[in-house]
């Protein structure tokens with residue numbers, strides 16, 4: 001019988017200090033997340049220096065809790081995987097240095113993981129991946145369509161040229177005077193209204209899978225501004241619904257086009273915005289009756305966590321990807337580096 | 340007893356192994372290079388050269404600041420992780436105290452270790468040796484260099500200034516304190532990791548999980564937020 005594989009994952013790229021342990025690449029043995037969201041709310045966004053300070057406070061507590069939850073010791077761990085980038089450099093540094101110290105103390109292999117590869121691999125904790133596949137990554141910092149022909153291979157076929165979808169959500173939420181983070185508020189509000197306002201959709205040039213949300217964001221701000229000047233009020237729920245309809249229309253249509261062109265077996269949804277109900281419903285409707293499997297992870301695997309890093313780490317470990325003790329945080333890391 | 344000490348709080352990167360009453364090895368550089376890339380390989384190399392494995396370590400002593408926020412955090416993160424996972428004590432020592440320890444040992448006056456903090460400010464404190472141990476007379480603080488030297492004019496004792504950033508401030512110190520100011524030589528300006536290990540040798544371990552750097556300053560966003568709320572730092 002094959003020995004079980006245990007991978008410890010560490011994720012500190014933004015405002016969650018997270019450590020997880022994954023068995024055989026797919027089973028969650030422990031998934032601990034210490035969120036800092038309450039600390040950043042009063043600043044209306046994540047403050048990098050404060051995020052870094054929290055990570056130092058939390059890191060050993062979270063590591064200990066993960067090992068306790070999994071009921072294993074470091075001796076049983078096969079490899080330590082850690083988010084190398086992208087993300088906030090000061091925040092990434094805490095995870096990277098903790099991972100290196102842990103790998104050194106126990107003489108374990110160190111496996112660097114790309115944060116978005118992690119988001120994509122969160123899906124492998126739900127179901128086995130079927131290649132070729134397409135991943136729609138939508139988060140605060142990313143909007144990408146990634147094509148995978150096999151494990152550990154990532155080809156970015158489309159990405160945002162300006163704001164990420166999540167950023168547009170946060171900015172629109174601010175325009176509507178909603179608290180940070182704005183995404184969930186817009187999503188909730190959108191369900192109370194209807195898309196009565198005509199907002200632009202940025203399709204870009206024919207055949208492009210790239211995205212652009214800055215024009216849409218400006219259109220929302222202008223709509224609110226113009227209404228104010230005319231002394232009118234716009235129902236915020238209708239504005240939220242119209243904004244959300246525009247974002248979802250573009251995301252779903254581009255995904256469907258890519259599915260047709262690339263002939264994939266699966267579509268994976270990844271990233272924090274995958275928690276968005278409107279997007280989930282629209283994708284589910286679009287893929288009903290199609291010969292393509294749509295996979296959307298449960299909410300707690302969509303937002304930043306370390307289970308996804310360990311899941312990606314498991315595959316990278318088997319591919320022989322290793323880092324030495326000179327591993328550094330790389331805030332601008334490219335996902336196509338290990339292809 | 341084998342103590343590993345780690346200092347990445349300022350440009351000086353230092354690692355030492357102290358065993359009983361012997362410094363087994365010490366690695367120091369004074370370079371504007373990335374600590375995150377270099378510190379773990381430095382620890383690995385020094386331990387290998389000294390024939391030690393992580394399991395041999397009995398204590399970790401780390402420089403806890405003040406200094407570069409990012410730099411301090413790199414050393415503290417590694418120290419916390421090692422101490423926690425090896426189940427050995429962790430001790431944090433002031434980065435300024437390390438700097439004062441070596442050059443001040445045979446000096447009867449006060450020692451003022453200095454790290455430049457830009458815009459005329461310095462991180463400093465006032466130390467002296469009493470019955471063979473280093474004692475803080477003035478706590479570590481962030482202060483305008485001009486205010487600091489003005490305050491020191493009332494000292495009856497001579498003051499020894501130490502630190503790689505002295506060239507930035509030396510003229511002002513000499514102008515105000517005249518002959519009362521003394522300056523460490525170029526070979527004594529780097530905080531020595533072996534001194535760090537020695538300072539922590541007989542100090543009991545701290546709670547590893549709650550251990551944090553001594554930043555001295557609040558994060559800028561936090562300070563502004565408190566200011567906006569009309570609160571003062573001292574309550």
Ligand SMILES: [Zn+2]
Nearest residue numbers: 115139272304
């Ligand atoms: Zn993320």
